Every structure is written in structure tokens, then in C-alpha cells.
Amino acid sequence: AEDGYRLWLRYDPIADQAVRTRYQAALKNVLMEGDSPTLVAAREELMEGLRGLLDTNVPFNPAVQDGTLLVGTLQTLAPVGELNLEKPLRQVGDEGYLIFTTKLKRRNVTVVAANTDVGVLYGCFHLLRLLQTHQPLQNLNLQETPKLDLRVLNHWDNLDRSVERGYAGASLWKWHLLPDYLDPRYREYARANASVGINGTVLNNVNANALILTEEFLPRVAALANVFRPYGIKVYLSARFSAPIEIGGLKTADPLDPQVQQWWKKKVDEIYGYIPDFGGFLVKANSEGQPGPQNYNRSHAEGANLLADALAPHGGVVMWRAFVYSNEEPEDRAKQAYNEFVPLDGKFRDNVLVQVKNGAIDFQPREPFHPLFGAMPNTPLMMEFQITQEYTGQSTNLFYQMPLYKETLDADTYAKGKGSTVAKVVDGTLEGHRLTGVAGVSNIGDDRNWTGHPFAQSNWYGYGRLAWDHALTSEQIADEWLRMTFSNDEAFVKPVSDMMIASREIVVDYMTPLGLHHLMGWSHHYGPGPWVTDKPRADWTATYYHQADSNGIGFDRTKTGSDALAQYFPPVQEQWGDPKTCPEEFLLWFHHLPWDYTTKSGRSLWDELCHRYYAGADSVAWMQDVWQQQKSKVDADRFQHVATLLDIQKKEAIWWRNACVLYFQQFSRRPIPDGLEKPD
Ligand code: GCU
Known part of the structure; x- marks a missing residue:
């Protein structure tokens, strides 16, 4: 039975004989050296993909002939001779890659090349995607670089395997069987993420249990990190701010207390002992009952910096969430995060990102962009989208989310004049940030098809694709996903893609x-x-x-009401402040x-x-x-x-x-x- 387990990584023989024959001629053998775990993963993927799609055994050998596919890094491809990779590779960075056709020793070859092993892996997935979507392989000249550094999934998974706001079964992480038993699904999860360039995963709920940081759990976390590492995926954890009290036996979690600072430093050192490439912490503090620095009259910056200082020597980061509001506060909830965080701009350490939900309320079917975007120029802001459909029909409603993500990313904050889009704030180009990222609250569980609704797979896929390249359109992503997941039949792809695109507005x-x-x-x-x-x-x-x-x-969020509008830049205020010029989709949000x-x-x-x-x-x-x-x-x-x-x-x-x-x-x-x- 077809149960959707394979997601979009389906390598069934290409049914269209003409297409298959062309591919067979273009890809006669694969020359691919190197035996790092990542290159081995890339090779396995290519072998499986080519054998399946082309329905023939494509040999892996060092022959260079018409139709050879050369795959590797500068180092592993060096022995084959003149490919002139140095210069173009300088353009693609650590995770990017090139896919191009060229002549080598007068043979027509295709090259997948990158600076790093993980770049090679990403390039292989891209090549397979070209085949899965029936793209031509002649005259290829692709150059890909991710626009954001941290492309992360946030699992709201509890240690008892329940998933907060999860509608696709239990958590994938079988803590009771780890670290010894490694469910094969962990690798499938890593493959799926790597195929779209997702390079980080926060394993546990933002409403965190401090136990994840104990020696009971850390070896289990390390076991998962070991499975994910070859696929370029780093593991992060949600840290509970009061952990020094709960699992450390201290009387306080005050960030300015030297004992507390010492405790976090030792804890972080311990974590890196288990997981040398640990990514860092995600923190929800002083929100919805979670503990935080304000319990000690300290600011969010003081709280974030405490953890940042412990992580910095190891290269880890803090993703500090701006989703804060308090029940004692009579202020419009939509205004509270801005009020608390804007005064802290510039006060965070270099390895802190402030993680901001796309809108100021909470993952609604539609929200105006969050006013924090553009309002903290000295702080890298990480976008947080919710892939799981808490407010958008959970697992029974078909709701393709790319139009929502794009609407937010393309919105103009006017922070530095016209064209200051949210995307440019997030990708660092507007304000010159080095560290950039995006988080998606996962919709993944242990249902056979991973996401409950078969079409919810498209939101996982699309999230990853947009995290890599926010310039892609919703239509492009729907088209790719449908071809890979269901069929290349034009009579199927076009109407179903139209339905996906329309689904957002319908909901x-x-x-x-x-x-x-x-x-x-x-x-x-x-x-x-x-x-x-x-x-x-x-x-x-x-x-x-x-x-x-x-x-x-x-x-009423105008001057006569809560005046939340004042948190936006003047051109936005002007447009949205008058019901006549306010886009109708935001009319009753503001008026x-x-x-x-x-x-x-x-x-x-x-x-x-x-x-x-x-x-x-x-x-x-x-x-x-x-x-x-x-x-x-x-x-x-x-x-x-x-x-x-x-x-x-x-x-x-x-x-x-x-x-x-x-x-x-x-x-x-x-x-x-x-x-x-x-x-x-
Ligand atoms: C929403 C959601 C909660 C979640 C919170 C958060 O309010 O309903 O379950 O904990 O967001 O993002 O922290």
C-alpha cells in the first residue's frame, strides 16, 4: 500500500520512456571519490536514486566518458584534471554547490561540485530533484548558496513522546530505546531534511523540561546527533531557564549570580563532551508561565547573554524567543514583544539571535508581519514560522502554507526606506548581519506518512526550500513537490498546484x-x-x-485604540492607519x-x-x-x-x-x- 512514508524522495522508474532514455544517455557512470560519512551518504543516495529513476544500474567507476557524472569537492575531484573549479566555488560558500555540464578530455560530462562534503550532498539531492521533476540535463549551469545560515526545525516534542500542537502521532524520538536502539526512521528523517537543506533540529519542546540536560538524556541526544551528522544536521536543545535550580541544586537561576554562570559553563562543557558540534540553545523565557531572567529583575538580554557566554567558546548559539506576553499586562498583546525587546537592541552577544514569530499574535491563518522586523537593526532576528497547523485546521485541513510565508517575507517594513522587506531583515542584507536563520515549528510525528495530512508534507518540504532560498515562489515549490510526490502529469500538476495555492485564502x-x-x-x-x-x-x-x-x-489598533500601529514605520502606519487604504485582509486587525x-x-x-x-x-x-x-x-x-x-x-x-x-x-x-x- 502507498502510505506516503517515502515523502518526496520517491525514486520509482521514470514512466516516460523518452525522458528516461535521455537521462540514461546523459548519466552513464558516476565518478565519485571520498569516504567521509557525508560523502558515503551522498553516494548511497545517488546510487539508489539513479538506479530507481533510470531503472538501470549506473556504475560507479573512475572512467571518464561521454555521460560521466563527476561528483565531489575540489580535493576529491583534483585527480580528474582541469575542471577550473576554484573560482566558481569561491562564490558558493560552505554549504553551496555547482551543477554544470562541461567538456573534460573532450568528453561531455556533468559535474556536481562543492567546497564541503555537505555541499556535495545537497548538490546530489538537487540533481535527483532535476530527474524527479523531468528537467533537461543539457547546458546546466546552476550555482546554489543558501540565503540563511541556520535552517532549523523546532520540535515541540515532550520527553514522554507527546507533541505539543502535534497532529501526526507521537514524537519520533524514542527516548526509552535510545541510545542503544536507533530507529531506522532517524536516518530517513535526516535524509528528508538534507534533501531540502534543513541543517538544524531542536529536539524538545520550547516549554522545556530541564531533564533533557541531564546525563540521563545527553547520551541519547548524542546518539541522535550521530545519526544526523552525516546529513549536515546539527542538534540543538530547548533549555529551561531554571535548570540550575531543578537539576543543579542551586537556590537561584539569576543570570548575574556567579554560581549560576559557573553552572551553565560546566553544563555546556559537558554537552560538548557528548556532542562536539552541538548547535546551541533555544529558549522560551518569561512567557506563558516559563521561568526566565525577569524572575530576578534581569532583562532578556542578560538572560540570553548568560547562555551565550557559556556557548561561545564552543561556537554555539542562543536562539532567544521574542514570543512574550504577560497576563498582568493590560496592554494589547500584539504590542508586548516589541515593547520589551526594542529597548534591548544592541545588548545581546554576537552569538545570540532573537527568534520572532511571523506575526505579533500567534500563527494565525493571516497576520500582518511582526513589527519587530526592522525595529532591532543591531540584533539578528530569526524568523519563526509554524509548520504544524495549530490554528489552521490541524491535520484535517489542506492548507498549503507557502503563500503565508511568502506574504510575510515579501512584506515591506520600510525600516530603511522602500524595499526593506522582512526577507532582507532576516537574511541579514538590510542591516549587515553575519548570523542569520529561520525556524519552523515541526509538523512531524510517527504517523506512517510523517505529517498526518498527505498535503502537510508539502509544508515541511516548502519550509526547507524557502529557508534555503526565500526568492522561490509558492508556485515553483508546489510544482516541484507535486511532481516529486505524486506525478509529473501536467494535467495533474497544474490544477492541483492551483488548488494548493488557493487553499490558504480559502482557509x-x-x-x-x-x-x-x-x-x-x-x-x-x-x-x-x-x-x-x-x-x-x-x-x-x-x-x-x-x-x-x-x-x-x-x-482598533489605531491612535483611538491600542495604537499598535505606532510600532510600524511611518509609511506602513499611514497605509494601514486609514481604513480606506488599509489592505482589506488586515481591515479588522487594525480597525x-x-x-x-x-x-x-x-x-x-x-x-x-x-x-x-x-x-x-x-x-x-x-x-x-x-x-x-x-x-x-x-x-x-x-x-x-x-x-x-x-x-x-x-x-x-x-x-x-x-x-x-x-x-x-x-x-x-x-x-x-x-x-x-x-x-x-
Ligand atoms: C502558542 C501555542 C503554545 C506554545 C506557544 C509558544 O501559544 O498555543 O502551545 O507553547 O505558542 O510558541 O511558545
């Missing part, structure tokens, strides 16, 4: 149109709950976010407007809201149609799985629509517009 429409946000069911965030009011904290009630009353709806306010369509706000909810739910029926037409083009198992999930999504979209329209109708006291069927 926004039936959950939170026009800038509404956080209407999800309380705590579990599954399904609608705009009525939630009786919770212990204002910002945990959905009514706080939508502010619906008999006059209208929306959160409280009367029910009869006229929207761009000419409809009243109430009618427009209803239309969006209805259009969203109706569009899921369109997605069902698109999928039904693919029945003959994909395997029966995955076809059925996706079809059934779309049926569930349809029900849930109607649930969302009816719940929200009927709930808001109590305030608007207006009829459902003509032409829309009345919910019951």
Missing part, C-alpha cells in the same frame, strides 16, 4: 476573513469559538480579539468599523463578512472537485485519504461559517444577504 475566508483573528476554540484551537468569554485572562477570550458589538466589529461600513466590493461590512464566510466554505467544494478529477492520476490509497480529509474539511468549513455568521449576527442584527443560503 482564511472560512475561519478569519478581513483581518479577524484568534476566533478558534479555547485552548485546543480546533474549530470555531468566537463566543469564548469566561476565561481567566482577557487575551484568552475570543471576544477580546474581534470586539464585536452592536456598532460594529474589529480591533473597529460599523456594520454598514462600505467595503471595496460595495457591500456593507456585514454583507462582505457573510460573503467571505460563504465563499470560503463553497471553495472547499471546489477543492473536492479538483481532487476528484485526479482519481486516475494518483494511487488509490493516497487518493482516498486526501478525498476523505477534504470531506472532513468541507464539514469543518461549514461549521466555521455557520458558527461565526450566526454568532456575529447577534450583534449586527442584520439578515444573511440575499443569495446566500441560511445556516441552520
Whole structure:
């Protein structure tokens, strides 16, 4: 049965005979020397991939002939003679690579070359991707360099193997069997990540248990690091700030206490004893009940620097999260991170990145970009996306996230004038940062297909691709992923890609149109709950976010309200501050407007809201149609799985629509517009 276990790394024989024959002629043998673990992994991948895709045994030998594939570094390729690699390789850095066709000894050859072994591995995966997506191999001249240094997955995995906000089974990490038993899946996980250039993984939840830092766990962490290392993946851990108390027996975790500093230094030395290339710590501090430096009246910078100083001698980094808000604070939650972090700009050590969620609330189907981007020019800001679908339909809704990621990355902060995009802040080019990175909260679990929803695999894949190159488009990534994962049939790829691209806006429409946000069911965030009011904290009630009353709806974040808009640069403030120029997708994020306010369509706000909810739910029926037409083009198992999930999504979209329209109708006291069927 086809269960999706192989993800996008499928090397079945290319069905199109003409394509296969061309590839067989272009790739007759492989010349590849070197026996480092990474080069061995690259060779195994190539062998398996070529044998499978070309359906023939491509020999690995040192012959140079027409159709030889040469793979290696400057050193390992040196014996074959003139390839003139020095200069072009200088352009691609430590992890980049070249793929090109050339003549060697008057033979037509293809070359995959890199400065490092991991660059070679990435190049091999790229070459296989070219074959999997049926790209031409003539006149290749590819030069690839990742735009970000740290391309990391954040697993919110607990030590008991439950996964916070995980919808694809239990954690992959079988702590009780480690370090002795190495589940073969660890290597498959590493392959999948390496195939898209993901080079780091934080193994445990940001709501951290300090036990991960003890000698009970560190040998197990080291065992995983050993499996991942050949694939270029570094291991990081979430560190609990109060660990010196909980596992160190100290009375305090005050970052300015010399004993505490000594404790972290020794702990970090111990970790590097187990894992010589340990990446560093991710920290959630003073947020949602987690301990942190503010417990001792110290700042986030003082907290981060404590760990940074312990890690610096080993080359480790701290990823300090800016997702902070406090329940005592009456301030608009959207403003709190900015208020706390901007004054600390420039106060962090060189090996600290501040990790900022894409938006200021919490991974909603749509949010304006976080105002911290562009506002801390002296601090490298690491982007945090949520791949797992906490607020976007969990594992039952098909929601392709690249349009969301791209919208954030392409947004203009105007920090240094027009063109100061979030992407340029994150990739360091706007402010000249050396250290750069992105984190994605993982959607991976031990389900056979890794991600629960078969299409959720595309979000893991796409996250990695964008982390490598944020200039790729959502369409390019969907196209690649579909070809690799399902089929190269154009009659399949085009409509299904269109469906994926549209899925984001569709989900926004039936959950939170026009800038509404956080209407999800309380705590579990599954399904609608705009009525939630009786919770212990204002910002945990959905009514706080939508502010619906008999006059209208929306959160006033202009000067007459919370003035969160003031945290953006003036051109953004100006555009978003006036409902007439504010993009409609953010309208109710920033404005409280009367029910009869006229929207761009000419409809009243109430009618427009209803239309969006209805259009969203109706569009899921369109997605069902698109999928039904693919029945003959994909395997029966995955076809059925996706079809059934779309049926569930349809029900849930109607649930969302009816719940929200009927709930808001109590305030608007207006009829459902003509032409829309009345919910019951
Ligand atoms: C969200 C999520 C929590 C998570 C938190 C975080 O609020 O619901 O489960 O711990 O984000 O990012 O730290």
C-alpha cells in the first residue's frame, strides 16, 4: 500500500520512456571519490536514486566518458584534471554547490561540485530533484548558496513522546530505546531534511523540561546527533531557564549570580563532551508561565547573554524567543514583544539571535508581519514560522502554507526606506548581519506518512526550500513537490498546484476573513469559538480579539485604540492607519468599523463578512472537485485519504461559517444577504 512514508524522495522508474532514455544517455557512470560519512551518504543516495529513476544500474567507476557524472569537492575531484573549479566555488560558500555540464578530455560530462562534503550532498539531492521533476540535463549551469545560515526545525516534542500542537502521532524520538536502539526512521528523517537543506533540529519542546540536560538524556541526544551528522544536521536543545535550580541544586537561576554562570559553563562543557558540534540553545523565557531572567529583575538580554557566554567558546548559539506576553499586562498583546525587546537592541552577544514569530499574535491563518522586523537593526532576528497547523485546521485541513510565508517575507517594513522587506531583515542584507536563520515549528510525528495530512508534507518540504532560498515562489515549490510526490502529469500538476495555492485564502475566508483573528476554540484551537468569554485572562477570550458589538466589529489598533500601529514605520502606519487604504485582509486587525461600513466590493461590512464566510466554505467544494478529477492520476490509497480529509474539511468549513455568521449576527442584527443560503 502507498502510505506516503517515502515523502518526496520517491525514486520509482521514470514512466516516460523518452525522458528516461535521455537521462540514461546523459548519466552513464558516476565518478565519485571520498569516504567521509557525508560523502558515503551522498553516494548511497545517488546510487539508489539513479538506479530507481533510470531503472538501470549506473556504475560507479573512475572512467571518464561521454555521460560521466563527476561528483565531489575540489580535493576529491583534483585527480580528474582541469575542471577550473576554484573560482566558481569561491562564490558558493560552505554549504553551496555547482551543477554544470562541461567538456573534460573532450568528453561531455556533468559535474556536481562543492567546497564541503555537505555541499556535495545537497548538490546530489538537487540533481535527483532535476530527474524527479523531468528537467533537461543539457547546458546546466546552476550555482546554489543558501540565503540563511541556520535552517532549523523546532520540535515541540515532550520527553514522554507527546507533541505539543502535534497532529501526526507521537514524537519520533524514542527516548526509552535510545541510545542503544536507533530507529531506522532517524536516518530517513535526516535524509528528508538534507534533501531540502534543513541543517538544524531542536529536539524538545520550547516549554522545556530541564531533564533533557541531564546525563540521563545527553547520551541519547548524542546518539541522535550521530545519526544526523552525516546529513549536515546539527542538534540543538530547548533549555529551561531554571535548570540550575531543578537539576543543579542551586537556590537561584539569576543570570548575574556567579554560581549560576559557573553552572551553565560546566553544563555546556559537558554537552560538548557528548556532542562536539552541538548547535546551541533555544529558549522560551518569561512567557506563558516559563521561568526566565525577569524572575530576578534581569532583562532578556542578560538572560540570553548568560547562555551565550557559556556557548561561545564552543561556537554555539542562543536562539532567544521574542514570543512574550504577560497576563498582568493590560496592554494589547500584539504590542508586548516589541515593547520589551526594542529597548534591548544592541545588548545581546554576537552569538545570540532573537527568534520572532511571523506575526505579533500567534500563527494565525493571516497576520500582518511582526513589527519587530526592522525595529532591532543591531540584533539578528530569526524568523519563526509554524509548520504544524495549530490554528489552521490541524491535520484535517489542506492548507498549503507557502503563500503565508511568502506574504510575510515579501512584506515591506520600510525600516530603511522602500524595499526593506522582512526577507532582507532576516537574511541579514538590510542591516549587515553575519548570523542569520529561520525556524519552523515541526509538523512531524510517527504517523506512517510523517505529517498526518498527505498535503502537510508539502509544508515541511516548502519550509526547507524557502529557508534555503526565500526568492522561490509558492508556485515553483508546489510544482516541484507535486511532481516529486505524486506525478509529473501536467494535467495533474497544474490544477492541483492551483488548488494548493488557493487553499490558504480559502482557509482564511472560512475561519478569519478581513483581518479577524484568534476566533478558534479555547485552548485546543480546533474549530470555531468566537463566543469564548469566561476565561481567566482577557487575551484568552475570543471576544477580546474581534470586539464585536452592536456598532460594529474589529480591533482598533489605531491612535483611538491600542495604537499598535505606532510600532510600524511611518509609511506602513499611514497605509494601514486609514481604513480606506488599509489592505482589506488586515481591515479588522487594525480597525473597529460599523456594520454598514462600505467595503471595496460595495457591500456593507456585514454583507462582505457573510460573503467571505460563504465563499470560503463553497471553495472547499471546489477543492473536492479538483481532487476528484485526479482519481486516475494518483494511487488509490493516497487518493482516498486526501478525498476523505477534504470531506472532513468541507464539514469543518461549514461549521466555521455557520458558527461565526450566526454568532456575529447577534450583534449586527442584520439578515444573511440575499443569495446566500441560511445556516441552520
Ligand atoms: C502558542 C501555542 C503554545 C506554545 C506557544 C509558544 O501559544 O498555543 O502551545 O507553547 O505558542 O510558541 O511558545
